[in-house]
Amino acid sequence: MSAFVGKYADELIKTARYIATPGKGILAADESTGTIGKRFSSINVENIESNRQALRELLFTYGKALPYLSGVILFEETLYQKTSDGKPFVEVLQENNVIPGIKVDKGVVELAGTDGETTTQGFDSLGARCQQYYKAGARFAKWRAVLKIGPAEPSELSIQQNAQGLARYAIICQENGLVPIVEPEILTDGAHDIQKCAAVTETVLAAVYKALNDHHVLLEGTLLKPNMVTPGSDSPKVTPEVIAEFTVTALRRTVPPAVPGIVFLSGGQSEEDATLNLNAMNKLEVLKPWTLSFSFGRALQKSTLKTWAGKKENVGKAQEVFLVRCRANSDATLGKYAGGGTGGLASESLFEKGYKY
Amino acid sequence: MSCFTNKYAGNPGTPGKGILAADESTGTIGKRLSSINVENIEENRRSLRELLFCTPGALECLSGVILFEETLYQKTASGKPFVDVLKEGGVLPGIKVDKGTVELRGTNGETTTQGLDGLGQRCAKYYEAGARFAKWRAVLKIGLTEPSELAIHENAYGLARYAAICQENGLVPIVEPEILVDGSHDIEKCAAVTERVLAACYKALNDHHVMLEGTLLKPNMVTPGSDAPKVAPEVIAELTVRALQRTVPAAVPAIVFLSGGQSEEQATLNLNAMNKLKTKKPWSLSFSFGRALQQSTLKAWAGKTGNVGKARAAFLCRCKANSEATLGTYQGNATLGEGASESLHVKDYKY
Numbered sequence: 001m002s003a004f005v006g007k008y009a010d011e012l013i014k015t016a017r018y019i020a021t022p023g024k025g026i027l028a029a030d031e032s033t034g035t036i037g038k039r040f041s042s043i044n045v046e047n048i049e050s051n052r053q054a055l056r057e058l059l060f061t062y063g064k065a066l067p068y069l070s071g072v073i074l075f076e077e078t079l080y081q082k083t084s085d086g087k088p089f090v091e092v093l094q095e096n097n098v099i100p101g102i103k104v105d106k107g108v109v110e111l112a113g114t115d116g117e118t119t120t121q122g123f124d125s126l127g128a129r130c131q132q133y134y135k136a137g138a139r140f141a142k143w144r145a146v147l148k149i150g151p152a153e154p155s156e157l158s159i160q161q162n163a164q165g166l167a168r169y170a171i172i173c174q175e176n177g178l179v180p181i182v183e184p185e186i187l188t189d190g191a192h193d194i195q196k197c198a199a200v201t202e203t204v205l206a207a208v209y210k211a212l213n214d215h216h217v218l219l220e221g222t223l224l225k226p227n228m229v230t231p232g233s234d235s236p237k238v239t240p241e242v243i244a245e246f247t248v249t250a251l252r253r254t255v256p257p258a259v260p261g262i263v264f265l266s267g268g269q270s271e272e273d274a275t276l277n278l279n280a281m282n283k284l285e286v287l288k289p290w291t292l293s294f295s296f297g298r299a300l301q302k303s304t305l306k307t308w309a310g311k312k313e314n315v316g317k318a319q320e321v322f323l324v325r326c327r328a329n330s331d332a333t334l335g336k337y338a339g340g341g342t343g344g345l346a347s348e349s350l351f352e353k354g355y356k357y
Numbered sequence: 358m359s360c361f362t363n364k365y366a367g368n369p370g371t372p373g374k375g376i377l378a379a380d381e382s383t384g385t386i387g388k389r390l391s392s393i394n395v396e397n398i399e400e401n402r403r404s405l406r407e408l409l410f411c412t413p414g415a416l417e418c419l420s421g422v423i424l425f426e427e428t429l430y431q432k433t434a435s436g437k438p439f440v441d442v443l444k445e446g447g448v449l450p451g452i453k454v455d456k457g458t459v460e461l462r463g464t465n466g467e468t469t470t471q472g473l474d475g476l477g478q479r480c481a482k483y484y485e486a487g488a489r490f491a492k493w494r495a496v497l498k499i500g501l502t503e504p505s506e507l508a509i510h511e512n513a514y515g516l517a518r519y520a521a522i523c524q525e526n527g528l529v530p531i532v533e534p535e536i537l538v539d540g541s542h543d544i545e546k547c548a549a550v551t552e553r554v555l556a557a558c559y560k561a562l563n564d565h566h567v568m569l570e571g572t573l574l575k576p577n578m579v580t581p582g583s584d585a586p587k588v589a590p591e592v593i594a595e596l597t598v599r600a601l602q603r604t605v606p607a608a609v610p611a612i613v614f615l616s617g618g619q620s621e622e623q624a625t626l627n628l629n630a631m632n633k634l635k636t637k638k639p640w641s642l643s644f645s646f647g648r649a650l651q652q653s654t655l656k657a658w659a660g661k662t663g664n665v666g667k668a669r670a671a672f673l674c675r676c677k678a679n680s681e682a683t684l685g686t687y688q689g690n691a692t693l694g695e696g697a698s699e700s701l702h703v704k705d706y707k708y
Binding site for chain 1: 548549550551552553556557559560563564569570599600601602603604605606607608637638639
């Protein structure tokens with residue numbers, strides 16, 4: 001048969017559809033130990049387990065913010081952590097109708113003979129690991145493939161490797177009950193214009209969906225996590241409406257209607273820009289057969305982190321700030337965002353050249 | 358850039374309308390004419406097309422008519438070019454540009470389609486003559502080891518190359534990857550093959566920088582094989598639309614089904630069921646029928662001038678029925694002309 005329909009098929013379809021609920025989105029809180037260390041050092045917080053636990057408790061236990069989230073992506077350590085009262089994070093999320101997800105890739109490695117292009121690793125025992133994560137309560141997974149734009153990039157090799165890797169990861173997830181989030185991130189680094197980004201995005205997404213078809217992935221039980229189509233980081237900026245038009249056009253040309261939802265990554269965009277762009281897409285009057293939502297890491301947590309600064313007495317204030325971003329992005333999925341959620345920090349670009357995490 | 362955008366991007370695919378495939382080559386129309394004992398001479402071929410194109414009320418049900426090259430330059434008996442008749446009726450003339458299939462060595466009777474040589478110049482010439490869209494038929498079959506990866510790749514990339522050349526020259530390409538109904542496979546098998554073939558087509562179209570917004574898709578419906586038990590139109594509708602949801606990007610404005618060997622009534626009922634289905638359909642679903650629009654018309658005509666009125670009534674009946682089917686409002690009560698329920702399946706059909 002074309003698509004693999006195993007024992008989890010109905011559940012996968014239901015989960016993917018729920019995650020794609022308009023008005024909700026995903027909090028990407030799956031920073032690896034190394035990456036969260038970088039965040040912590042920017043606010044002078046020590047990278048020890050109790051601090052990592054404290055940050056995630058701050059984010060996951062604020063009842064007012066949870067209605068705006070359909071899922072949270074976790075790092076493996078976090079999947080097994082508890083609140084200070086001893087309640088597993090997974091239970092806290094489940095009780096609030098937030099689906100726990102799990103990052104399953106093991107980072108990128110360079111492709112020899114290319115100019116710094118990479119492929120993603122993590123296949124060894126992936127099936128068995130997915131089964132463990134399912135038992136622990138996870139119902140979706142995430143795997144980040146990375147491509148870049150340059151004079152000769154992305155190369156055909158890089159596109160093929162990353163597309164095939166995503167497809168293989170996706171089918172293994174589905175065999176083991178996890179909805180795969182398919183993430184082919186094209187970095188913003190560079191001086192290229194938005195048309196170039198659009199062309200590359202379309203080429204990459206076409207390759208990804210061909211690979212998913214080759215590997216018999218059930219599209220109705222997947223989500224897509226792409227970059228928005230924007231000018232390069234060293235290029236003049238454009239308005240959210242332009243970003244919306246190019247992004248939605250690229251998706252309409254490549255993403256089959258069977259995919260229930262598209263949850264954008266924020267890349268290096270500021271919190272406010274990411275929200276404004278998502279909002280513009282949802283306001284666009286053109287037929288969109290999938291919902292358009294968010295799967296933000298930095299763009300949901302940046303000002304929250306700064307407000308917290310690792311201090312217990314700041315938790316309440318930090319949670320309020322977090323709520324503002326959650327609500328703003330929820331509005332954006334409905335095209336109702338009016339703009340202006342806590343200026344200052346929210347407008348700070350989060351772009352980091354050659355970002356690795 | 359990823360896709361080639363040009364000044365010709367048009368707007369096909371209007372609800373309530375579809376395409377008449379009247380592009381039978383001289384050889385193929387010969388077979389049709391001989392089945393009603395009519396001689397295969399140019400005047401008869403011209404008369405048949407005049408019968409069809411000048412049926413009062415029929416053109417309102419059509420957004421386009423696909424023509425064979427000879428017909429593009431023919432006129433009515435009173436001297437009016439067919440192309441003008443169509444244009445005045447709000448119908449776009451289209452042109453078949455492929456040159457038939459040839460076998461792929463080393464396969465079990467699989468084929469590829471020829472016609473790329475000088476295609477650009479031919480398209481430009483057809484544009485000048487009034488054509489605004491083109492059609493190219495790729496053919497695949499289902500068997501134990503078919504369709505092979507070779508057949509899929511050759512046909513997908515042939516379609517993509519043809520499509521890119523059309524767009525360079527102002528013609529909207531209809532992309533037709535027909536998977537023949539021959540065989541005893543079940544509907545799930547047809548669905549799987551259809552999804553695989555369509556995925557390959559859209560990858561190829563992307564590789565060739567084809568602007569999807571300026572194309573149409575002409576696929577087979579997803580059905581059981583000709584030697585397998587029949588299923589209800591609702592089942593055909595569900596599996597067909599599901600296959601399309603999994604492979605056809607929303608940028609494609611319209612999908613215009615071929616009828617394969619289905620009877621006129623079956624084709625209409627299936628199309629109707631698809632349009633009634635409550636599910637995501639970002640493209641309009643319509644028809645591009647040859648046999649399924651003309652079968653009873655041909656029989657009623659039988660080559661006699663005195664039968665033209667009767668034949669036109671039969672033709673208008675099918676046009677209206679299919680127009681309703683694109684809206685999901687067909688009640689199934691079209692006055693069935695002789696032969697409307699007759700299967701038009703011809704094993705291993707070549708045309």
